[in-house]
Amino acid sequence: MxxxxxxxxxxxxxxxxxxxxxxxxxxxxxxxxxxxxxxxxxxxxxxxxxxxxxxxxxxxxxxxxxLKEPKEILMTDVMRVLEGPIAMVPCVSLNFYEKCEDCPNEHTCSVNKLMLQIRDSTLQVYRNNTLADILN
Amino acid sequence: MxxxxxxxxxxxxxxxxxxxxxxxxxxxxxxxxxxxxxxxxxxxxxxxxxxxxxxxxxxxxxxxxxLKEPKEILMTDVMRVLEGPIAMVPCVSLNFYEKCEDCPNEHTCSVNKLMLQIRDSTLQVYRNNTLADILN
DNA sequence: TGATTATCCTATTAAATCTATAGGGTAATA
DNA sequence: TATTACCCTATAGATTTAATAGGATAATCA
Structure with missing residues (x-):
C-alpha cells in the first residue's frame, strides 16, 4: 500500500x-x-x-x-525519499540491503527470487518516469 | 514492505x-x-x-x-490471498477497485498514472511465475 | 521598527495494522 | 480411548502511519 x-x-x-x-x-x-x-x-x-x-x-x-525542471525530477529519487526502499524485502534492496535474520541462504530462497524480479520491474518503471511524465 | x-x-x-x-x-x-x-x-x-x-x-x-502441482500454482493468486491487493492504491486495483475519496478526477491524477504502470509491471511478474518457478 | 505572514521544528497523540501468543475445541488415527 | 495434529477465536504487544498542537524563526512591508 x-x-x-x-x-x-x-x-x-x-x-x-x-x-x-x-x-x-x-x-x-x-x-x-x-x-x-x-x-x-x-x-x-x-x-x-x-x-x-x-x-x-x-x-x-x-x-x-x-528547484528543478519537472523532467529532471526522477521518480526513483522521489519514491526513495518519500516511501523509502523500493524493494519489498531488505535482502533484495540496492540502497538499503540487509540480510534476513531468519533466512539461512538467500540464494536458495524463493521469496528472494520472486522479490528480486519485482524490484527490477518496479525500478524500471520509476527510472522511466520523471515528474513531467506523470503530469497531464 | x-x-x-x-x-x-x-x-x-x-x-x-x-x-x-x-x-x-x-x-x-x-x-x-x-x-x-x-x-x-x-x-x-x-x-x-x-x-x-x-x-x-x-x-x-x-x-x-x-493440492496442486507447483507449476499450477500462480503467484498472482498466492499474493492476492496472502498480501491482499497487488495495486498500491485502490483506484488502480483490478480486483479491489475503489475511488479515492480525496481525488476529484483519477484520470488527471499523477499518482494514478504512476501507480497504474507499477500495477501492470508487478502483475506481469506475478503472472509469469508459478510456485515451481521460484524453487531451486 | 513593528506588525504580519509563512515557513521551520519538536513533541505528542490517535488510529491502524501487523505479529505473535494463549487456550482450548474438533476430528482422525491407531 | 488415548494420542496426535489441525481448527478456531480472542487478545495482547509492537510497530508504523497519520494527524495535531504549539510555538520558534525568518522574511516582508508599511
Missing part, C-alpha cells in the same frame, strides 16, 4: 509543476487544492526540501517552489 | 513443494525448518487451505500438503 505521505508528496510536486510561473506557492493553497491536511503536508514539503527537490521562501509572498 | 505473513506463506508453500513424496507435513516441522513462529504459521496455513492451495489431514501422520 502506498503511504499517504508519498501520495500527498507526489500530488504536491505535481501541483507545483503545473504552476504557470515559478512563484512560491503557500502550503495552505496546496493543501486546499489537493485536499490534504495542512500540517501533515507541511512536514512532507519539509522533507522534500531537505532532499533537494524544493526551495522555500518565508514571509509574505513566500511558499514552496520546484 | 512485504508482510511476514506473505513471506512465511511463500516459504511454507516452497517447502511443501520440495517434499519428495506427497505425504502431509506437520506445521511444527515446517515452522522449525523455516524458522517461523508455529502459532503464526498455523493461521497462515489455514488461510492457504481455505483458499484452495493446501489440503490437510488431522490426527497422527497428519499435516498439510499441496
Amino acid at each position: 502506498l503511504s499517504k505521505k508519498t501520495k500527498y508528496g507526489l500530488k504536491a510536486l505535481s501541483f507545483l509543476a503545473t504552476q504557470k510561473d515559478k512563484d512560491p506557492v503557500q502550503i495552505a493553497e496546496i493543501a486546499k487544492q489537493e485536499n490534504i491536511s495542512q500540517k501533515f503536508l507541511e512536514s512532507i514539503l519539509l522533507t522534500l526540501k531537505r532532499n533537494g527537490f524544493l526551495g522555500s521562501k518565508k514571509g509574505k509572498g513566500g511558499g514552496y517552489y520546484l | 512485504l508482510s511476514k505473513k506473505t513471506k512465511y506463506g511463500l516459504k511454507a508453500l516452497s517447502f511443501l513443494a520440495t517434499q519428495k513424496d506427497k505425504d502431509p507435513v506437520q506445521i511444527a516441522e515446517i515452522a522449525k525448518q523455516e524458522n517461523i513462529s508455529q502459532k503464526f504459521l498455523e493461521s497462515i496455513l489455514l488461510t492457504l487451505k481455505r483458499n484452495g492451495f493446501l489440503g490437510s489431514k488431522k490426527g497422527k501422520g497428519g499435516g498439510y500438503y499441496l
Whole structure:
C-alpha cells in the first residue's frame, strides 16, 4: 500500500509543476487544492526540501517552489525519499540491503527470487518516469 | 514492505513443494525448518487451505500438503490471498477497485498514472511465475 | 521598527495494522 | 480411548502511519 505521505508528496510536486510561473506557492493553497491536511503536508514539503527537490521562501509572498525542471525530477529519487526502499524485502534492496535474520541462504530462497524480479520491474518503471511524465 | 505473513506463506508453500513424496507435513516441522513462529504459521496455513492451495489431514501422520502441482500454482493468486491487493492504491486495483475519496478526477491524477504502470509491471511478474518457478 | 505572514521544528497523540501468543475445541488415527 | 495434529477465536504487544498542537524563526512591508 502506498503511504499517504508519498501520495500527498507526489500530488504536491505535481501541483507545483503545473504552476504557470515559478512563484512560491503557500502550503495552505496546496493543501486546499489537493485536499490534504495542512500540517501533515507541511512536514512532507519539509522533507522534500531537505532532499533537494524544493526551495522555500518565508514571509509574505513566500511558499514552496520546484528547484528543478519537472523532467529532471526522477521518480526513483522521489519514491526513495518519500516511501523509502523500493524493494519489498531488505535482502533484495540496492540502497538499503540487509540480510534476513531468519533466512539461512538467500540464494536458495524463493521469496528472494520472486522479490528480486519485482524490484527490477518496479525500478524500471520509476527510472522511466520523471515528474513531467506523470503530469497531464 | 512485504508482510511476514506473505513471506512465511511463500516459504511454507516452497517447502511443501520440495517434499519428495506427497505425504502431509506437520506445521511444527515446517515452522522449525523455516524458522517461523508455529502459532503464526498455523493461521497462515489455514488461510492457504481455505483458499484452495493446501489440503490437510488431522490426527497422527497428519499435516498439510499441496493440492496442486507447483507449476499450477500462480503467484498472482498466492499474493492476492496472502498480501491482499497487488495495486498500491485502490483506484488502480483490478480486483479491489475503489475511488479515492480525496481525488476529484483519477484520470488527471499523477499518482494514478504512476501507480497504474507499477500495477501492470508487478502483475506481469506475478503472472509469469508459478510456485515451481521460484524453487531451486 | 513593528506588525504580519509563512515557513521551520519538536513533541505528542490517535488510529491502524501487523505479529505473535494463549487456550482450548474438533476430528482422525491407531 | 488415548494420542496426535489441525481448527478456531480472542487478545495482547509492537510497530508504523497519520494527524495535531504549539510555538520558534525568518522574511516582508508599511
